[in-house]
Every structure is written in C-alpha cells, then in structure tokens.
Amino acid sequence: MAMETMSDVSIRNLVKTFGNAVAVDGISLEVPRGAFVTFLGSSGCGKTTTLRMIGGFEHPDSGEIYIQGKPMGRTPPHARDTSMVFQSYALFPHMSVRENIAFGLQERKVGKSEIKERVQAMLDLIELPHLGDRKPKQLSGGQQQRVALARSLIIEPTVLLLDEPLGALDLKLRKQMQIELKRIQRQVGITFIYVTHDQEEALTMSDRIVVMAAGRVEQEGSAEDIFDRPASRFVAEFMGAGNVLPVQVESHDATSTSVNFAGRAVTVPQPLPDGEIALVIRPEKLRLDSTDGWQGKVVESVFKGSMMSYRVELTDGTSMLAEVAHDDTAHRHAIGDTVMLNFRGNDATLVPGSIGAG
Amino acid sequence: MAMEYVPNAEAIRPRRQIDWVPIITLGIPTLFVILFFVMPIVLIGRYSFNSIDPVTGLMTTDWSFAAYERALTSPIYQKIFLRTLTIALTSTIVALLLAYPLGYFIGAVAEPQQQGTLILLVLIPFWTSYVIRTYAWIGILQTNGFLQEVVGWVPGMGGSLLYSRAAVIIGFVHVYLPIMILPIYASARNMDKRYIEAAHDLGASPFRTFLRVTLPLTSPGIIAGIVLFFIPVFGSFVTPQLLGGTGDTMMGQQIQNQFGEAFNWPFGAALSMVMTAVVLVAMVLFFRFADPEEIYGG
Numbered sequence: 001m002a003m004e005t006m007s008d009v010s011i012r013n014l015v016k017t018f019g020n021a022v023a024v025d026g027i028s029l030e031v032p033r034g035a036f037v038t039f040l041g042s043s044g045c046g047k048t049t050t051l052r053m054i055g056g057f058e059h060p061d062s063g064e065i066y067i068q069g070k071p072m073g074r075t076p077p078h079a080r081d082t083s084m085v086f087q088s089y090a091l092f093p094h095m096s097v098r099e100n101i102a103f104g105l106q107e108r109k110v111g112k113s114e115i116k117e118r119v120q121a122m123l124d125l126i127e128l129p130h131l132g133d134r135k136p137k138q139l140s141g142g143q144q145q146r147v148a149l150a151r152s153l154i155i156e157p158t159v160l161l162l163d164e165p166l167g168a169l170d171l172k173l174r175k176q177m178q179i180e181l182k183r184i185q186r187q188v189g190i191t192f193i194y195v196t197h198d199q200e201e202a203l204t205m206s207d208r209i210v211v212m213a214a215g216r217v218e219q220e221g222s223a224e225d226i227f228d229r230p231a232s233r234f235v236a237e238f239m240g241a242g243n244v245l246p247v248q249v250e251s252h253d254a255t256s257t258s259v260n261f262a263g264r265a266v267t268v269p270q271p272l273p274d275g276e277i278a279l280v281i282r283p284e285k286l287r288l289d290s291t292d293g294w295q296g297k298v299v300e301s302v303f304k305g306s307m308m309s310y311r312v313e314l315t316d317g318t319s320m321l322a323e324v325a326h327d328d329t330a331h332r333h334a335i336g337d338t339v340m341l342n343f344r345g346n347d348a349t350l351v352p353g354s355i356g357a358g
Numbered sequence: 359m360a361m362e363y364v365p366n367a368e369a370i371r372p373r374r375q376i377d378w379v380p381i382i383t384l385g386i387p388t389l390f391v392i393l394f395f396v397m398p399i400v401l402i403g404r405y406s407f408n409s410i411d412p413v414t415g416l417m418t419t420d421w422s423f424a425a426y427e428r429a430l431t432s433p434i435y436q437k438i439f440l441r442t443l444t445i446a447l448t449s450t451i452v453a454l455l456l457a458y459p460l461g462y463f464i465g466a467v468a469e470p471q472q473q474g475t476l477i478l479l480v481l482i483p484f485w486t487s488y489v490i491r492t493y494a495w496i497g498i499l500q501t502n503g504f505l506q507e508v509v510g511w512v513p514g515m516g517g518s519l520l521y522s523r524a525a526v527i528i529g530f531v532h533v534y535l536p537i538m539i540l541p542i543y544a545s546a547r548n549m550d551k552r553y554i555e556a557a558h559d560l561g562a563s564p565f566r567t568f569l570r571v572t573l574p575l576t577s578p579g580i581i582a583g584i585v586l587f588f589i590p591v592f593g594s595f596v597t598p599q600l601l602g603g604t605g606d607t608m609m610g611q612q613i614q615n616q617f618g619e620a621f622n623w624p625f626g627a628a629l630s631m632v633m634t635a636v637v638l639v640a641m642v643l644f645f646r647f648a649d650p651e652e653i654y655g656g
Contacts, residue, residue, distance in 0.1 A: 057555055077558040084559045090552035094574045103570075104560035155560060 007066075008033045008159050008191040009054060014063035016049055023049040025215030026063070031159070031193060031208075036185050038194045038202040040226075041212035042238070047195045048163055050212075054193065055084045055161050068158055078107075083152035084161040087168070089144045091136035097123070097147050098132040104155035122150040125184065142173045149181070153188060162194045166201065178204045199239050203227060211235050229270075233278055233353030242283040242321040244351075249277070257350055262294055262316050267345040273352045283309065285347040286322035289331055293342030296320070298333045308332065312341055399634070405627035417623055425628035435612070435629070442609040445523065446592040449530040453587055454580070456531065457538040461583075462576065464539075465546030477543060480536050492529055492600050499525050499601070525601040526608075530591045538583035545579025581644065589637055609633055 009031035016024040024046040031037050039047035052058045054065055056077035065072045067081060077084075083104070091100050101122050105115045123129045126146035136144055145165060152160055165181075166174045182205050185192050196202055202209050203223045211218040211226060211234075218238075219231040230236035236244055247259035252272040259266055261279055268279070287293075288310065299319075300311035303326070310322045310333060320341065333339060409422040429435055464476045483491060498504040501518040519525050553575060557567040595610030602608070609629065616626030 055559060057559075077555065078561050078563055082559075084556070086552050086556060088550065088552055090550065090556040092553060092556070092571060092575075103557070103562070107561040107563075107566060151556075151560065 006030075006032050008035075008068055009193065010066040010069075011050070011054075012064050012066070014050065014053065014065065015061045016046075016053060016058060017061055022215050024053070024060070027212075027215070027217055028063075029210060029217060029220060031191060034189050034191055035207045036182065036192045036194065036205055037208045037210065038196060038206040039210050039212055040196060040199060040202040040238075041218075042197050045212040046215040047197075047212050051084075051161050051163055051193060051195050054159065055082050056080045057084075081158040082161055083155055083157040083159075084163065085148050085152050085165045087164045089136070089148040089165075091144055091148055091151070093136055096133050096135055097128070097139070100136065100147060101132075101151045101154055103151060108155065118154055122154050125153070125187070126150045141169050142177060145169065145177060146180075149184065153184070153190070157190065159191045159193060162192060164196055165194075166196075174201070181205060211238060213238075229349055230280060230351055233280075233351045236278075236280040236349070236351050240282075241280045242323075243279075243281045243286075245279045245281070245318065245320075247277065247279045247350075259350070262314050262318050264294060266343075266348060268348050268350050269346055270350055273350055275352050277350050278353055280349040280351050281343050281347060283321040283323040286320065286324075286341055286343050288312070288322055288324060288333060288339040288341055290340045290342035293340050296339055296341050298335050298337045298339060301333060301335055310339075312339060314341070402627045402630050405623050406631045408624040408627075410622055410624060415621075422624075425622075425624040426632075428625060429628040429632050438607060438609055438612055439632075441606065442592065445526060445530075445598075445608060446588055449527045449534075449591050450584055450588050452527060453531045453535055453538050454584065457535055457542055457583060458576075458580065461539040461542030461579065462546045462572075465543040466549060466551065473543075473547070477540075480539050480543075483532075484536060488533055489596060489600075491533060492597055495525065495529050495532065495601055496520060499528070520601065521603045523602065523606055526598050526606070529597040529601045530594065533597065534587050534590060538587040541582035541586065542576065542579040545576045545582075549575045585641060585644065589641075592637060593633060 007030040011027055011029050014024050014027045027050060041047045049058060053060050056075055059074050098119055101119045102115050123132055128143060128146060166177050178201055206223055209223055209226045210220045213234055219226055219235045227239055230239060233244055245261055247261045250258040250260050250265060254271055256267055256269050257272045259279060294314050296312040296314040298310050299313050302309040306326055307323045308326050312320050312322055406425055407421050408417050408419055409424045411418050464473055468476055499520040553571050554567055557571045593610050595614045598608045598611055613626050613629045616622045
C-alpha cells in the first residue's frame, strides 16, 4: 500500500487486443512520482499501446490504470491529467509556435495576460524565446520537438507521455535532446513516461527502465540493473550483451553458482536460476592479453573509433565478441593472432534460457 | 614540342536536337485551351462591344458600350443578378451542410477499406445525365408527385414544390453535391488524425477540437468544394428552366434567352462578360483569403 501513495501511475493487469493480435498481455507496473521511466522494446512489443492507454487514446480490454490513485476507466484524453508528446510532434500547422503552446491554457480558460506570461516562460525554458511567431513548418525538427514539449508541459500535467519523440532526429541532435529532455524533466519535476526502442537512449535518460516484449514486461529496474544484471536472455541480447554462452552447472549454493564454460570453471556471484541457463558476458568485459584463460584465435577485427572490436574463436569452436579500448595501453591484434582470453566471474551473469532455443 | 590545345567545338557543343517530347505534351493541351477556351471568350468579348442596328435589327461591328451600359444599369438585370447570387449562395450553403459531414465521415472516420466503396456510391449519380436527373425531380416535386404522396400530410408540404425557388435549390444541391464532397473528403483523409488526438490531449472537448483544429485543417477542401459548386450553379440555366418559376429566373437563362430567342448577341455577350468578371474577382479574393501558404506559413 505504501507503493500506491508514491505512484503517479499504477497499471494493473492491463490487456489490449486489436482483432486477433494481442498488443498488451497482462502488464502491471508502478510509476513513482517524479521519475523518468522508459518503456523499452522493439516495435510491436506493446510499449506504445500501453502509453496510449495511459493517455486515454485507447481503452484496455481488461485491467485498470490509476493516475494518482484514481481509476481512469474510459475517461477521455481531454479529461485526464496527462499530456502526450507525439512521435510526429502533431504541432497544429495553422497556428504559430506561441498559439500552439497557448492552446492548452486557452482551453482551460486561463486569463489572457497569464497565458502570455506563461507561454514566454515556456519559450525561455525550451530556449527558443525569439521564435514564437513562426509557424511549425518554418522550424527545424529539433525546434519542433521542443515546441511540442512546451505545449504539453505548459498545462502542468501529472504525467508527461513521450512516444519516441526523438525518433525523427539525426543522431547528433538526438544525443543533444536526450540531455536537454533530462534537464527539463529535472527542472519541472513532472513524471515522464518515455517510449523508445533505443537501449542507449533508455540508459542515458531513465531512472527506471521497463523492458517489454510480446506485450509483457520482461524486466523492470534501474538502468544499471538492466544493463549489468539482465533477468532473461532476451533482455541480455536486447541490451547488446554480445556473448550469450552455453554452460554446464557444476555446483551452486545460495549466493553463487559455478559453471563450466568451454572446459574451465567460472564462478558467478548469483544463485542458480530455474530451468536451463546461459552465461552472459559483455564484449567490453573480456581481456585478450591474459596469462591464463581460454585460448583462441582472432578471426575478425573491426575498428570502431574509440574501440577495437574482435571476434575470437576458442579452441572448442565457440565464437566470442571482445571490445578493447583503442588507446596506447592495449595491444593491437591482427587476424590470425592467438590470444589468451579471460574474464571475471563477477562481470558475468547467468540468465534463464537455453542456447539455440530462440 | 608541346601539343597545342585546340578545343573541339563540335565535341563541346553537340548539334542541337529538337526535343519533341515537351513540344507535343505541352503543345496539344495548349492548343486545346486556345481553341476551346481562349477563342470563345475573345469572341464573346468582341461581340459584347457590338451593337444592334435599331432599324434593321442586325448586328453591327462598331465599338460600342451600349450593351454594357444596359447590363450594368438596368434595374431589372440588377435584380436578376442579385437573385442569381442569392440562389447560388443559398444552394452552396445547403450543399456544404450536407457535403461536409459526409465528406468528413468518408475521409476521416470510415475504415480505409470502405472509403473507395463509399466514394463510388457518392459518384454513382454522375452516371446518369444531368438533364434526366433534373427531370426526375419534376416527377418527385409536382402536384400529386412522389413527395406530396409521402409527406403531403405534413403542414406546409401539401402543395407542389415544383416551379419554386426551393425546387431550384434542391435541383442544384442534388446535381452538384458530389463535386463538393470530393475535395472535402480528400482534405479530411489527408489530415493527420494525431492533430485531433493532440487537441483532445491538451484539454479541448470534441466540439472545441472541431472548431479550432478540424475545421481549419479541412478548410482547403471546403474552399475547393465551394468554388467547384458555386461556379457552375452561378451560371446555370437548365435547372432553373426546368424546376423554377417563370418569375424567378436566373442570369444563365437571361443570357441563353438573349442568344437563342431575342437575338441580341451583344447584350447576351455583355451579360456573360459581367458574370465571368464577377466570378473571376470573387475567386481571386477567395483564394487569397484562403491561401494555404498563409495558413501554414509557406
């Protein structure tokens, strides 16, 4: 019950189908007040549908959404205390930037002079104080994005919903906007629910990440949790874990599990998960110049700027991906070189799921 | 010895070849427009400066403003002109009230798979001749006709509607409604539905959303629909001839009458030119007022 009073949004057993397709298949989660929460998943995982149900654009088949403890039922969007920033921005093309931002306040019958003041404050917040009289079409993608944000923020919603808002921007602008969005969120202190398929974007901005697949929640936790301790093979692969390896269990107790990987024992500090398991190790956690470990041969090397990426084939045929910082501390390997590969059990994770099953 | 560079003019500038493609593709339509649009207007324009010899009753080709003087100053024609304008505008408003909900529904509410069928249904009346459809209204509206049989008991519906202004307006709305629905349908279909969702999201009720977002964003379709409807109605003579009363004639009938019965071609031509000018000026003003560049900021 303590969680409930802390939550801006509570979702209970949400189900939504479109025809025969199940978009959302029984999702429950809590969104803490003031948090930046990201729904992360590939297209069709149900993240946008869930967001649209919170905003009132779709109605759940079953289950309930509570906003600050109030069940939403079939409350229409205009009567909800949420606001949505659309992927396409949906700025009204026939209105100026100022008119777009003022829209929500005008519909709330706020006085003219107050609207003028608050619109100007918003233009300052999004750092476009001089572009108020332009039409949306006369702005760049990044500027339109900020106006869309201002238009939603000005009505001071309990929850701001963002549906892949950076999807249309180029990489450099996207990085810039990620930091900007985070800054604005901290400044206004409103709960943000953000939808994206980009794991890096999720890691950069989120307080909490909800990884979704096939209409269900795969894992929920802080960015570090999701990145360092994936709860399933799916999450590990989605977060770009790189190496998901077959292992045999040798021994286990309450806090650690020893597994055999390619002839050597690895002790991972975590209890044994149920069912079949796989070992997950990120490419950047591998060392190639160890004195002890697995012997292998470099079969591929790719220069990635700050990183060198190597594909190494172990003597038993297992293929592994290693990433080494590209600086003068690291020895550079050529294709065909023999390397001694090693990693620490503390850097590895055991996840349920057999290799080759999916 | 260094080779002297001699530019080969032949190689630099290949022999000019006549490109027939633009000449043919642009030439044929241009010729068509000149022959069947520019020429008739120039001809009518020239006729409008002719006059009728009061003695012989024959047309003389001297330059005279007599026809224009009569067209612009005669109280009878001023009255008919205003009446024509009233009937055309009333028909346009009635048609818009019917066409907008239907066009909007087909374009923005109906499932995309059904839109084609619905538009086909709208267009089916076009498969029948204008005149036949207008005659059909005579059958419906006349004394003891279909309408009177069905709703004759409703007060005020007992008499015949035929040969009244109402009959003319019904006829216009029926005949030209599809060409007003089409552009409204197109603009409703092209409008991003996210704008409506955004307006709801920002707290606008469905009615407020319609006023502030839907209506302005479909206005290009409304404007095109009004223009396409108004122009043929303004100059029409068949519909008022068949359905209207003899005391309630429109300009189109007057013009046709000058050419066909009164044999006063200069006067008929002058009336035509005045009508054309009025429509032209109205359209220029209308399009300027509803310039999409103005609405969406170029």
